[in-house]
Amino acid sequence: MTSMNDRVVPPAARRRRRPTKTGVVLSEELIVETALRLLKEHGADALTVRRLGLALGADPTALYRYFRDTDDLLLAIADELIGRTLRTWRPAGDWRADLRDLGLRIHAGALSHPQAAVLSSYRVTGRVHEIEAVETILGVLRRAGFPDPDAVRIYHAFVDQSLAFAALDAASLALPRAARDAEAGVWRATYARLPADTHPHIAATARHLLVDMRRSAYPVALDMLLTAAAACLEEVTEHAGHAGPFQARAEDQESARP
Amino acid sequence: MTSMNDRVVPPAARRRRRPTKTGVVLSEELIVETALRLLKEHGADALTVRRLGLALGADPTALYRYFRDTDDLLLAIADELIGRTLRTWRPAGDWRADLRDLGLRIHAGALSHPQAAVLSSYRVTGRVHEIEAVETILGVLRRAGFPDPDAVRIYHAFVDQSLAFAALDAASLALPRAARDAEAGVWRATYARLPADTHPHIAATARHLLVDMRRSAYPVALDMLLTAAAACLEEVTEHAGHAGPFQARAEDQESARP
DNA sequence: ACCTTATGTCAACGGCGTTGACCTGTTAAG
DNA sequence: CTTAACAGGTCAACGCCGTTGACATAAGGT
Structure with missing residues (x-):
């Protein structure tokens, strides 16, 4: 190695720092x-x-x-960010509330260092802070009653969703000023002005779009994920021995990471 | 300009190609x-x-x-990718199946050209293909019976989640060979060997983790999002006039009155 | 047939990550 | 307290990278 x-x-083993x-x-x-x-x-x-x-x-x-090398340094940076986020999280015992809180903290932590998040949020570090995070989240899910296969699937979806949105929103935030203003203007200047006869659905919802697209979709997506997880848990506890939903299907294997 | x-x-204006x-x-x-x-x-x-x-x-x-410059070239590449993805999508009339299909196509399209996806998936272009996608997806949701505010919220979560996972998985795929191999090894060499007394939850689920972490969490997350959306639709159609779930909370609201 | 000029080519600049060789202060052994 | 080993800081150089300005030349309107 x-x-x-x-x-x-x-x-x-470091001793002689000069x-x-x-x-x-x-x-x-x-x-x-x-x-x-x-x-x-x-x-x-x-x-x-x-x-x-x-x-x-x-x-x-x-x-x-x-x-x-620089990649090694990047992983150390990512791990430090994970550590800082975990250190401020206090689980209270309700799995859904705890995960919701943790997700929002991960997201907020990434947005407070957008440049670092953009570079590191998709990396597996294998360092101490990351390991602790994995152990903790799995613990929350298993104590809540999820069978192991479901716990792992939901853990994976939860973590990657948090990191993916963190990177996405951080990337927007890290854009040069001009580009960010230009993007904001697109919704007002382009989408809000499309005529109802050519684009009926956009025109009908333009008012909602203008409001909604200004903020991150992460809180909504997170709540939807937790809602589905709760439904899964309900099924599992009612009919014990039933294979949970969200089983990955054979055809999806092509989108596997190599 | x-x-x-x-x-x-x-x-x-190009005439003299030599x-x-x-x-x-x-x-x-x-x-x-x-x-x-x-x-x-x-x-x-x-x-x-x-x-x-x-x-x-x-x-x-x-x-x-x-x-x-190279960024200009990358945007041109990304635009071509959007076009190709949309061109191969054939909605069949079932909102859930159609959105699932589109989401998987977006994801797969990004993964087939990771470098372009990483740099462009968080940009709002306002170009024709993008506008058409927005109109189509909103149409699918509204025809399915979602009230406008819910349709917009779910549209936003669906699109951003697709793009976020596309970027996340594309970034993994765009890693240099050595780094990608190293990440795969971390799960085998580090996580799979943690002792049960210090990391009980990881140790108990190591077998599932090894399998699950090798592939993208996107299909699972996508199905969970669609499950939650279906639950929302059910509530809405059963008790008409009821405000859907996932209502953005007051603290996030920006009043936009006509 | 000419003249403009679009477009292909070339050389060079500064910046990047990384390496191997060198040098020197710290530290542990005697 | 001395001293020798060697961790760790420094230096010079390599081969990449994107980008620019100057130059050459063929295309095409006139």
């Missing part, structure tokens, strides 16, 4: 924090090895003593 | 098609200006006579 001449040594030319003492945490700061202050394009080195007051290539 | 010394001339050194006659369509072929055959990393030039048999910088 880890080759002999690997530049990166595991954090636990200061850089500018006097800064590097660490994994300092690098991740600085990267998050760079992303927040100067956008997604600002995160380059050279600029990060500059921001740290160190030679850019010093990073390679802490992270195998 | 269009600056004077713009390299790109509008397609309508062949490249290798005899190929360039065009916007040829470039987009070649780019899609490159993406499909050689993966996400294959789409660079230089490689595209090579594949076309032209100097790489000739592209800048047709597209302002």
Whole structure:
């Protein structure tokens, strides 16, 4: 796994940290924090090895003593975001309310660091914070009474839905100012003005569209997912031994991740 | 808007197409098609200006006579993808089956060209294909009997969830080979080996996790969304005049009165 | 047949991630 | 307290990338 001449040594084995030319003492945490700061202050394009080195007051290539490559660094950033989100979550015992709260927190956390979320929300890190999140969510579902196959399916749908919407909305938020204004204008300038004879359904609902499209669809989608999960749980507890709904069908295998 | 010394001339004004050194006659369509072929055959990393030039048999910088920059080219690619997806969709009259089919097509279309999907799925284009899609989906929902506010809310959740999952799964697929293999390995090497005393829920469901996490959660999430929508429709038609579920809460509302 | 000019070509710029070689302060062993 | 090993910071260089400005030339209206 880890080759002999690997530049990166595991954090636990680090002893001889010597200061850089500018006097800064590097660490994994300092690098991740600085990267998050760079992303927040100067956008997604600002995160380059050279600029990060500059921001740290160190030679850019010093990073390679802490992270195998930029992808490795990105995973560390993603995991830190997960950790920050989990740390503020207090489950209360009601599975549906707890998951709803957690989903909204994940979403909000991503939106507070849109650039980082865009780059990292689709990654599996396998790091501590992520593992803890998986364990916790699975626990909520299993304690609620979902059989294992259903618990896993619903866990997967819940997490990926949260991350997918987080990335989507973060990407919108991370757009350059001009592009974001232009997109907002499209609904007013284009959709709201379509004549009823050529586009009857848009024209009939234009008033609702203008209001609804301004905000994220995530809360609605989340509630719909939880509603369906509750229905599944009801079925399962009423007729024990019944195979749950949402069983993936054979034809859907083509959309599998390779 | 269009600056004077713009390299790109509008397609309508193109007259003097002269062949490249290798005899190929360039065009916007040829470039987009070649780019899609490159993406499909050689993966996400294959789409660079230089490689595209090579594949076309032209100097790489000739592209800048047709597209302002690579982002412009990517939007053209994305637009072509929307067109292809819509063109293959045949609604049959059953709202639930039709939406399910469309959702899976959007997802599959994005996955067949991940790079383009990742960069473009969160953009509102306001172009003809997109408008047609909005009109069609709203029509499906309204004809099914959803009141306008519910139709709009469900339309929004359906479309954004489809695009969000498309982008999420496309992003996974667009990863460099090494990173993708590494992610697959994480579930096997890390999650499947967690001891039951520290991570009981993961350990209990590891077998299901290994199977389920290999494929996209989108089909499950899509079915859950449609299940919840069906439940909403049932409530609405049974007790007419009842405000549907998933009503946006007061704190999210922005009063839009006619 | 000419002249404009659209369009293909070429060379070059600056930035990127990454590597291998080098150098030096920290630290643990004696 | 000394000293030798070596983790970790630095440096120079490689091969990519997108993009630009200058240049060459064939197409096509006149």
